[in-house]
Amino acid sequence: MSISVVVVGANGRMGRTICDVAQNSSEYVLVGGVDSPAHVAELSLRMVGKCPVSDNLPDLLTRVPEKSVIIDFTAPEVSLASARIAVERGMALVIGTTGLSSQQLEILQNLATKTPILWSSNMSIGINVMRKVLPELVKALGPDYDMEIMEIHHKHKKDSPSGTALTLAESLAKAKNWDLQNVRCSSRDGLIGERPQQQIGVQALRGGDVVGVHTVYFMGPGERIEVTHHAHSRENFARGALRAAAWLVDQKPGKLYGVQDMLG
Numbered sequence: 293m294s295i296s297v298v299v300v301g302a303n304g305r306m307g308r309t310i311c312d313v314a315q316n317s318s319e320y321v322l323v324g325g326v327d328s329p330a331h332v333a334e335l336s337l338r339m340v341g342k343c344p345v346s347d348n349l350p351d352l353l354t355r356v357p358e359k360s361v362i363i364d365f366t367a368p369e370v371s372l373a374s375a376r377i378a379v380e381r382g383m384a385l386v387i388g389t390t391g392l393s394s395q396q397l398e399i400l401q402n403l404a405t406k407t408p409i410l411w412s413s414n415m416s417i418g419i420n421v422m423r424k425v426l427p428e429l430v431k432a433l434g435p436d437y438d439m440e441i442m443e444i445h446h447k448h449k450k451d452s453p454s455g456t457a458l459t460l461a462e463s464l465a466k467a468k469n470w471d472l473q474n475v476r477c478s479s480r481d482g483l484i485g486e487r488p489q490q491q492i493g494v495q496a497l498r499g500g501d502v503v504g505v506h507t508v509y510f511m512g513p514g515e516r517i518e519v520t521h522h523a524h525s526r527e528n529f530a531r532g533a534l535r536a537a538a539w540l541v542d543q544k545p546g547k548l549y550g551v552q553d554m555l556g
């Protein structure tokens with residue numbers, strides 16, 4: 293049975309990719325696209341004859357099959373609004389938006405007790421497998437290895453460091469029993485002195501059309517390990533989000549799910 297999906301942010305870089313992948317697959321049916329009032333006209337032109345389009349999610353949801361899943365790749369406030377609407381309708385929601393504050397994540401966790409919601413700052417299967425193996429490296433290498441993360445993204449990206457870099461940093465900190473808030477360093481400038489041992493550097497580069505590169509460095513005495521993930525195109529995120537939608541439709545509300553839950 294194919295999964296019906298409604299894409300919020302359908303005119304954006306990720307939204308367009310998700311719509312394209314869904315339309316070219318027999319597993320998914322694109323049943324609606326939503327974008328902001330400023331961009332909905334452009335979206336309508338692209339979607340002529342393909343699916344209903346609106347700048348109003350509640351209105352669009354009255355025209356889609358009941359068991360549709362909403363996929364939202366927009367901005368934090370917009371995704372929270374989608375989550376409230378999903379709760380009202382009892383619909384499943386996949387969110388890929390990054391840059392949510394801890395307070396916004398708390399609100400999302402609360403809403404996820406009422407309807408199935410999956411949020412991930414990175415929908416790629418590769419990054420999620422990387423997250424699983426990092427704690428093993430941390431434990432096996434021991435205290436002599438300094439950990440740093442470097443990420444590179446296209447020049448249009450609004451948040452920094454990337455949500456993925458922060459999630460990877462969280463995995464490292466957790467494996468060390470450190471609180472990331474106390475050990476993260478994302479700015480080095482001037483006479484800053486020696487690097488403390490209890491630190492995780494998370495640095496960002498921006499430019500061009502880079503889809504996403506994340507490298508975790510383990511720098512020890514006389515050697516260095518680098519674990520790098522390169523996203524070659526947005527398709528891997530889109531495929532991950534669609535796979536998440538297919539998984540989420542059968543889940544019960546209760547907790548804010550992540551891709552790790554889907555992978556088991």
Ligand code: NAD
Nearest residue numbers: 301303304305306327328365366388389390413414415529
């Ligand atoms: P984008 O700016 O190209 O697209 C965002 C879209 O949201 C735009 O079309 C915009 O008009 C639309 N939008 C804004 N306000 C809206 C509203 N009120 N209602 C409906 N639509 C609205 O950005 P992007 O590159 O597609 O990224 C979107 C988000 O997804 C960012 O937070 C980005 O960091 C994140 N992202 C996540 C992953 C992942 O795997 N989780 C991968 C890539 C990007």
